[in-house]
Amino acid sequence: MTRAIALHTDNEFIARHIGPGPADEQAMLDFLGFDSLDALSASVIPESIKGTSVLGLSAGQSEADALAAIKAIAQQNQLFKNYIGQGYYNTHTPAPILRNLLENPAWYTAYTPYQPEISQGRLEALLNFQTLISDLTGLPIANASLLDEATAAAEAMTFCKRLSKNKNSQRFFASSHCHPQTLAVLITRAEPLGIEVVIGDEHELADTDGFFGALLQYPASNGDIFDYRELVERFHAGNALVAVAADLLALTLLSPPGEFGADVAIGSAQRFGVPLGFGGPHAAYFSTRDSFKRDMPGRLVGVSVDRHGKSALRLAMQTREQHIRREKATSNICTAQVLLANIASMYAVYHGPAGLIQIARRTHQLTAILARGLTQLGVRVEQQHFFDTLTLATGGATERLHEQARAAGINLREVDAQRVGISLDETTRQADVEALWQLFHNASTQVVFQTLADEVGDQLPEPLLRQSAILQHPVFNRYHSETELMRYLRRLADKDLALDRTMIPLGSCTMKLNAASEMIPVTWAEFGQLHPFAPAAQSRGYQLLTDELESMLCAATGYDSVSLQPNAGSQGEYAGLLAIRAYHQSRGEAHRDICLIPSSAHGTNPATAHMAGMRVVVTACDARGNVDIEDLRAKAIEHGDKLAALMITYPSTHGVFEEGIREICAIIHDHGGQVYIDGANMNAMVGLCAPGKFGGDVSHLNLHKTFCIPHGGGGPGVGPIGVKAHLAPFLPGHAALERKQGAVCAAPFGSASILPITWMYIRMMGGDGLKRASQVAILNANYIARRLEQHYPILYAGSNGLVAHECILDVRPLKDSSGISVDDVAKRLIDFGFHAPTMSFPVAGTLMIEPTESESLEELDRFCNAMIQIREEIRAVEEGRLDREDNPLKNAPHTAAELVGEWTHAYSREQAVYPLPTLQENKYWPPVGRVDNVFGDRNLVCACPSIEAYQQA
Template identity: 80%
Template sequence: MSNAHLPLGTENEFIARHIGPRDADIATMLALTGHDSLDSLTASVIPESIKGTSVLDLPAGQGEADALAAIKAIAAKNQQFRNHIGQGYYPCHTPAPILRNLLENPAWYTAYTPYQPEISQGRLESLLNFQTLIGDLTGMQIANASLLDEATAAAEAMTFCKRLSKNKAPAFFVSRHCHPQTLDVLRTRAEPLGIEVVIGDEAALEDFSGYFGVLLQYPASTGEIGDYRALVQRAHAAGALVAVAADLLALTLLTPPGEFGADVVLGSAQRFGVPLGFGGPHAAFFATRDAFKRDMPGRLVGISIDRHGKPALRLAMQTREQHIRREKATSNICTAQVLLANIASMYAIYHGPRGLSGIARRVHRLTSILAQGLKQLGHTVEQQHFFDTLSVVTANPVDEIHAAANARSINLRVLDELRVGLSLDETCDQASVEALWAVFAGPGRSLPDFAALAAATGDCLPPELLRETPFLQHQVFNRYHSETELMRYLRKLADKDLALDRSMIPLGSCTMKLNAASEMIPITWPEFGSLHPFAPAEQAQGYLELTGELEAMLCAATGYDSVSLQPNAGSQGEYAGLLAIRGYHASRGESQRDICLIPSSAHGTNPATAQMAGMRVVVVTCDARGNVDVDDLRRKAEEHRERLAALMITYPSTHGVFEERIREICAITHDNGGQVYIDGANMNAMVGLCAPGRFGGDVSHLNLHKTFCIPHGGGGPGVGPIGVKSHLAPFLPGHGHMQRKAGAVSAAPFGSASILPITWMYIRMMGGEGLKRASQLAILSANYIARRLEEHYPVLYTGENGLVAHECILDLRPLKDSSGISVDDVAKRLIDYGFHAPTMSFPVAGTLMVEPTESESKEELDRFCDAMIAIREEIRAAENGELDRDDNPLKNAPHTAAELVGEWTHPYSRELAVYPTASLIDGKYWPPVGRVDNVYGDRNLACACAPMSAYQEA
């Protein structure tokens, strides 16, 4: 955007920094599409029926320095207390080399989900380390690559036990000693599925016959360490499965649940180097037995081989995931917490097994000394055996204790009128213990002698539950303990990967746009990072101001009346949106409404979510142009009129087109008593141009990690808030720490709060005009690519005027017949050209879906188009016999450096293999492995670090 016409001093440089093409480039791109202005182009793309629905009432954008100053002032309103609340969240140290070289490094935070394994070996290795860490500490055979938070993992464990338990009773027993936020999410998840959650004291539970599963907390939320060995045996005897929510740091000292018979072990890896951040994002973990691996939710990294027989990593058993199984899926989880799992993984690598045990022993010793001192001061510590958490029956009135703590900028856990809770962590020291004694002593009383108590106090871990099994014996956890070594290891892994810091990632449906440095800066400020999610509201005034402003910004962008920021992934946003619809129907006495209409083109999360929300999926067909078959929709809506709950539709469509009849589609649904859920995955084509809340939507989720610039982090974090019309607002997610107490879908009230400043900064800097321009440039870039490539690859779907929305689908199916080249071959060949592949075979098998985004320059768009055109010439050479149909650069792609210097047996040249265009000579990306064998990986599943001998043998 040119600033030439702006008065001096009002220039906003950020818009031009975010948007890639310059004014002259835009003119050239527009000419190719046959338009003379962005407004003319978008007027041709946006259907007449929804023009004028945009309500983007936002002020002009601010420059980067001014926006950073504004958010700094907001951050300053948060009070940084010393937090001893615990309850699953603990202050910790993020080691500086991990902070600098991973969390703040775009090579790590701008990468996409590793569905293309050849260009993802670095983060896949880090995730394999995470799985190994979890498997070792929990004593389980297999662990996934992270889930969204501990409460979500517990909910996944509940449905996991329901599917697999031999006991087919309808109830799930949950220990009252589990974290309260876990209980909240379990209740939310259980109700639509008809599961009865029974909360009680497991010590009093004798008959397990009425339960398909049991959830225990180890150690308990208030600190006690229970011996669950006999209980697990009784549960198994009744055919019930047992899940244990465990503390990772405690497991370095305690018997792992896998050794006393647990079927599932879950929890949070937050305290392994991830800041509190007012509740997230934090990586959860989920581990189970090998026999249950095909039912385990979430992603799973496995070891396979490449075409040279060398070890190579990949996401294993993808056929069990929601986007494949759809309404038959066991979960709708699509996003993991990869960036945070990688931090936790590197934290364990940096400290090693001895370092982790040392931290745990130090935390426990301090807690034991603290407990003895509290007893000296006349208070009653309820726990005999504990790790780092105590509940204390106070000799002084509880209100006085909390007031004294508040006066010293200390937060304790609020339990009840007689007790307070407190937890220690790795940031605590002698001064922390003495400060707590001062709180409990009251004015004028002398404090216990720390040195004397330290000398006299023993451990308070139960002797019969001390850990005897070694852990983290693999070399990776025993080498990188110096900063030099860790820095180089992180660099080595990053160099294996292809992220946005190297080239565009043209993934359709995923919107891999710029994650600007100025947006990222605030997330590492302690004013945002150090807050506990359950700190008193008066300490979080900065966060509450930021979230309030962000909710208003998102309402302005969507035309909805209210927003909830709680859902911490797009899948959770979908779920929360359908729960809001479900609650609305129930409030009107229409609980029988349980039919959800979903077009056949929908992403797999849609039907999976509907099933989780207790709805029955009825599929609506699409016509030959990819649009919803409106006649079929009308028939099915009328057929199910008495039971119709919702329509789930993505707009613009999954085919990359603004469907002309969207208002009619919404009206048909409303006329038959249903609500319209508009999936916001493609919102990047609509901001400032049209608003779903104004053309028929009742609720939408928004992928902040797509449209609103939160980075993908290698496959998470994501944020999926929902916007709703006013009649659905009473049914937005609640939380025990919010005004509406019921209905939590995430563990923390504001989900992944610590990354919300990214979106706030993006919207604040772009302003209304900048956001609209971003949408227009996204549409222009997609149409420019479609025009440049249409004579080489047919563009499968367009709108009425021959234009696409923000993405286009290239049809490669005819090439398979003419040349033997598949869509996979083209995707892998793009790696040799230095590109991540577009989305493969979705929504149509044998196609590539390309979404360039507004952030890519014309030069980069042209570089991609040139690569695709060159690949088409290579295919043509295979078609006419110039290249062998079976031994050619596409069939063998990608080519590694090791292959290049080895014996060359191919009929084409080395130069054609690795330098197909001259531009690559200046900055070649070398894939670390050849094409990965997916079938081998699933048939020979290995999902933890193999011993070094296995690599040598391979």
């Protein structure tokens, strides 16, 4: 007798994403005193907002089915040969970088390197990036990347405003030769700050006085290479600072901005091995003079020493981080593009100076051959000097040329009705040049490639040829074989702790599983090789993807519309407040400029409000960390007719579902304001409650937190905003979208190429899976809080003693009793193989822990056991069994070199490095001891160490 086979139809992905299995989940529920996840979440979620979730999503799909579905979407994108340029270029991502960095979880699941001892590998890669930028731009100091070229230009504008001697000027000159998307973002950023952006042709600018700064493009967007030396001197004579947006590949051949007087250089590192990706993510760069380093936006990697005197890297001058400066911030940026900057830096390491120059020369040579051939065909090339871009005067034939080009699978740049543009790149071949000539075919003229190749020389202006050497440091001259590069990348990754090795329990940062099936589509050509300004008919797959993703996010949040453009959480905040600002203006209430922000808020909130032209008024919190509703009410009344918005994080930054959230929203609405609910903690709400349904008007979402896009070592991030219907007309615009004004970043869909990650996550989890993820995130956090509350005070909890998705341990009493600080606990955790929780935020001297739903009970217990053992060591200090100064916590972390050297400590080597027996099976060895922050800030070195120091090491 044959038995029928039972077909397995369950979605296996949900169980693979969520860490605890059924038995472990029940054990944790029993430990907490609940019989089900529903009972637990019912006790955590306030009654006033229960039932507000509108998560009407379909059931989750299996990994195979979801991949098949997104492949069908991807295949609706058409891959043409792109010669559009405009700051975006085809490039080859070297295979060893693709496999060993971009597709390697050791690199893409790492967190921002705030803990330098466990981040030496990615810090070295970023230091390489900074050195690359400094070398190519001719300016002595560079940051560790910004979000994209357009936002970097906006940062340069406000940078010039702060530092210019023309303190009373509100005028900023921007060359009409800049990329159009850059000018659009400049205008958006300038308007709330009262800055007048004057766009014009610098060659027709008779008077350079009265500006605080200027932005020039080099080479120009249309391809020209202008000699800016005299112009820069004129701006300087008028006390204006000059920023230059420069192409990095061109700078291998051209005199760098720093050598012709520029104060700032900005641009994109995209063409150094980073796929087009329909516009992002790409690493921008920012370099400047050494005297301006303390005013430079973004992160800066510098060189310090550890407690043994060994050289060690760290993020320098961390007080420059904008979330610390709050409303005094000069920018709200707290995200870099680390993963992409590291790809670009390794592209330079792999090719070396000779390789980069060869790529640049070959690209330029092909452009010169193309230009000569076009001239022979009777086409007027507007440029006398150029690098890789030509503008052709095509007159009445322009539209026909575009049609012919597309019929041949080619995209040219649509300059205007009378001209087309062509930009070549490292992927261009002889056959491509010949195919371009065919578009302009002239029966009476025969153009022979090889003949022109033998005749044509450089078309670069001789006075601007680069004379200075580039990339002389050994790191750019050693790893040119695949074997060497592969081992270098492995050696760097081995120095670090990422999610592939350990739980990263950072509160408010949501370091969860970035599943391999979610990551796979990112490197598909159909997503990676599409130009952001390709005709809409070629990007139907992306349009379908973004439409579906917007609908999914609306379902998750209860909002009516979503914009995917903001390419970081900070930019989502900014776009949200701009929408509120524009809404008030549309109603004749432009005077509304007061933004109420609770004292517990993340620091980007007040920084963003300041950037959006609002005045910040801080409201108090009570002893339990909740918003003081009476203080909020009083300030709403006080500022009634000027009230623009409230920015509030929910669940609170303290990790609690505030019961009065509906009342809080009602107070703001009653006084004419709008409610911005920060979505940083959305991981506790998806499927359980929806901000768009309980009072929010706008929220940004961190797709790199709640929705599984990896942190990448400190970027990429994606921060879309959801809004209620009345704010939808004020979402970010773009020249490529229906609404043309109000762009907040360069590309219409921001970091488009990583949106498939979130689409895959939501598609595989489905509505039930997403709800379960939120419930297990709450379960895991409460399990940790309950296990550790006997050893450390839990600072905040709801009225029922439960927390949301994170909990805060108060370490401050231990400082008084033992002299052990929160820093000591954090560094000691490294000896146990853990990244520290979030330190001293939102309360100084505390640790904020967020386990996420992806961590298993075994890993939660491993972390709890480490924290309990650390408490026992602190108790030994309190009781005098360990010395107050010479103890494992004060000296943590301990390196292998220290272990085998002369041992002078009162405690044993075994206690130092194997405080728990389980560590003998799987031990992480930090490459350096505790890094000296003060030394690093006083002795800042922000480029690769000298060749001599490198050789000595």
